[in-house]
Amino acid sequence: MTGTDEDWLSDGLDATGADSGLWVSGVDYLTGWRRAREAADRLNRAILGAGMELSQVRAVASTNEEGRGIVRVTSWPSAVDELAGLLETLADGDGGAV
Numbered sequence: 001m002t003g004t005d006e007d008w009l010s011d012g013l014d015a016t017g018a019d020s021g022l023w024v025s026g027v028d029y030l031t032g033w034r035r036a037r038e039a040a041d042r043l044n045r046a047i048l049g050a051g052m053e054l055s056q057v058r059a060v061a062s063t064n065e066e067g068r069g070i071v072r073v074t075s076w077p078s079a080v081d082e083l084a085g086l087l088e089t090l091a092d093g094d095g096g097a098v
Helices: 029-049 077-093
Strands: 057-063 069-075
Touching (some): 057 077
């Protein structure tokens, strides 16, 4: 699920929080981002498998100020509603267990 251009490695590598403007020296941001990227790739494959397009809804890897990986879902509200409906259907069909 990585990008197709040469900038895929930095795609989503956002190691600054909302209140932070600097990276902290000595914090390993890359390890957290790599873990988040693996999780985002897995979610993106599931989104594709559910019949949605990544142009509609997409998981994006990032990190926080401490270098912990974060996965954000980016989308238009209508696509998030569609994804939520798919997840609700899954939960309803399986007794709430995912």
